[in-house]
Amino acid sequence: xxxxxxxxxxxxxxxxxxxxxxxxxxxxxxxxxxxxxxxxxxxxxxxxxxxxxxxxxxxxxxxxxxxxxxxxxxxxxxxxxxxxxxxxxxxxxxxxxxxxxxxxxxxxxxxxxxxxxxxxxxxxxxxxxxxxxxxxxxxxxxxxxxxxxxxxxxxxxxxxxxxxxxxxxxxxxxxxxxxxxxxxxxxxxxxxxxxxxxxxxxxxxxxxxxxxxxxxxxxxxxxxxxxxxxxx
Amino acid sequence: xxxxxxxxxxxxxxxxxxxxxxxxxxxxxxxxxxxxxxxxxxxxxxxxxxxxxxxxxxxxxxxxxxxxxxxxxxxxxxxxxxxxxxxxxxxxxxxxxxxxxxxxxxxxxxxxxxxxxxxxxxxxxxxxxxxxxxxxxxxxxxxxxxxxxxxxxxxxxxxxxxxxxxxxxxxxxxxxxxxxxxxxxxxxxxxxxxxxxxxxxxxxxxxxxxxxxxxxxxxxxxxxxxxxxxxxxxxxxxxxxxxxxxxxxxxxxxxxxxxxxxxxxxxxxxxx
Numbered sequence: 241x242x243x244x245x246x247x248x249x250x251x252x253x254x255x256x257x258x259x260x261x262x263x264x265x266x267x268x269x270x271x272x273x274x275x276x277x278x279x280x281x282x283x284x285x286x287x288x289x290x291x292x293x294x295x296x297x298x299x300x301x302x303x304x305x306x307x308x309x310x311x312x313x314x315x316x317x318x319x320x321x322x323x324x325x326x327x328x329x330x331x332x333x334x335x336x337x338x339x340x341x342x343x344x345x346x347x348x349x350x351x352x353x354x355x356x357x358x359x360x361x362x363x364x365x366x367x368x369x370x371x372x373x374x375x376x377x378x379x380x381x382x383x384x385x386x387x388x389x390x391x392x393x394x395x396x397x398x399x400x401x402x403x404x405x406x407x408x409x410x411x412x413x414x415x416x417x418x419x420x421x422x423x424x425x426x427x428x429x430x431x432x433x434x435x436x437x438x439x440x441x442x443x444x445x446x447x448x449x450x451x452x453x454x455x456x457x458x459x460x461x462x463x464x465x466x467x468x469x470x471x472x
Numbered sequence: 473x474x475x476x477x478x479x480x481x482x483x484x485x486x487x488x489x490x491x492x493x494x495x496x497x498x499x500x501x502x503x504x505x506x507x508x509x510x511x512x513x514x515x516x517x518x519x520x521x522x523x524x525x526x527x528x529x530x531x532x533x534x535x536x537x538x539x540x541x542x543x544x545x546x547x548x549x550x551x552x553x554x555x556x557x558x559x560x561x562x563x564x565x566x567x568x569x570x571x572x573x574x575x576x577x578x579x580x581x582x583x584x585x586x587x588x589x590x591x592x593x594x595x596x597x598x599x600x601x602x603x604x605x606x607x608x609x610x611x612x613x614x615x616x617x618x619x620x621x622x623x624x625x626x627x628x629x630x631x632x633x634x635x636x637x638x639x640x641x642x643x644x645x646x647x648x649x650x651x652x653x654x655x656x657x658x659x660x661x662x663x664x665x666x667x668x669x670x671x672x673x674x675x676x677x678x679x680x681x682x683x684x685x686x687x688x689x690x691x692x693x694x695x696x697x698x699x700x701x702x703x704x705x706x707x708x709x710x711x712x713x714x715x716x717x718x719x720x721x722x723x724x725x726x727x728x729x730x731x732x733x734x735x736x737x738x739x740x741x742x743x744x
Binding site for chain 1: 473476480556557558559562563565566567661740743
């Protein structure tokens, strides 16, 4: 098994506030990893560091052996927690945009998924609801044949039916040498697709485990374990 | 990749500029009509009103075009690289330098396009036989004066080229200074725009201080006299020296701001 992602001694400070400190963890190829933690625990910061939108204060990140940069951006497919698309563009323009810039983008797959979710490629982003925009972004991100998918709250804003479709897409879409890291607090919904979990608490890794271990050795669901670890 | 970035950048901005340029052309045409009506022998006060209003609207539209060129230049950098859209742009497999070149080229393109379109719309509005006659007469007499001064046409062509280059490099360095200030501003976790404005004023102050320092020797009468006598002895050479110094300065500024911005976007990116 090769290590697809390695974070060592990773810290990120915003002014005097320490968002992440001493993060060590790694992800092998072929895993679906849940990045779980309460609000403000540093999930988004960690994902932004891996995608190269932030620069770590200390420590290092290696994606397939490279520090975040041009080489990693070719193989990392990132879904931010906000909408980052131009309002004036139509869904099909954005498909063209992704096709232009990402060699691993599968436009036919994207069009197929739009059709499945009944989104008209001729619609402008401006006229779409927030949930529909999120679906479009997820479709774009999942239509790449990337090595590492970073999904920040991929199901937060969409209805339960679309949620199931999206989770199905995530598990069926990616190739065996690719991995997915997804952050969410809707644990019960994603639990069934996860291989591993990383619990983040106050900017530190509180626990990493394989989901099978949690179920077999502790006899608990991830959701129950989460509530136990993060009891208020 | 740079070609794709350029194409996308032009597409994103053209939809703002092209309608405005069309409006300028149409207003030029309308004003031409109104002006010729107001010049009719039988024209009354009422008939001259459209010309007056039309000219005022035209002038406002020209101003709007230049304000918009400036605003779009800032907005395209601030919003599309350092705002929400930056999440998309900075996860593309494209280097920050390529982003920078794309934004810079397209901004520069629109600045010159706005000038050209304004000139063309003025021609649409005013050009007639008389206009071209006086224009060519003016050009001819200017050319005659230049030739009296130095009959070698190559001299003037070279000087002309130097000043065009100076105008382009000067525009580039002004844009890059704004980009650099915005990139400094994004380092702040809370007051990105305010810090950017502060950075701009700060950089400006540093440049002022530097230019004062460079021209300080002129304060000595001996130096000022020497420069003056050099200028009267070799006027053409002096112009070349002045243009050369300006070019060198603008080139240094461009390089400094480009490298500075590229460093900030590559090593200090801080998308909120």
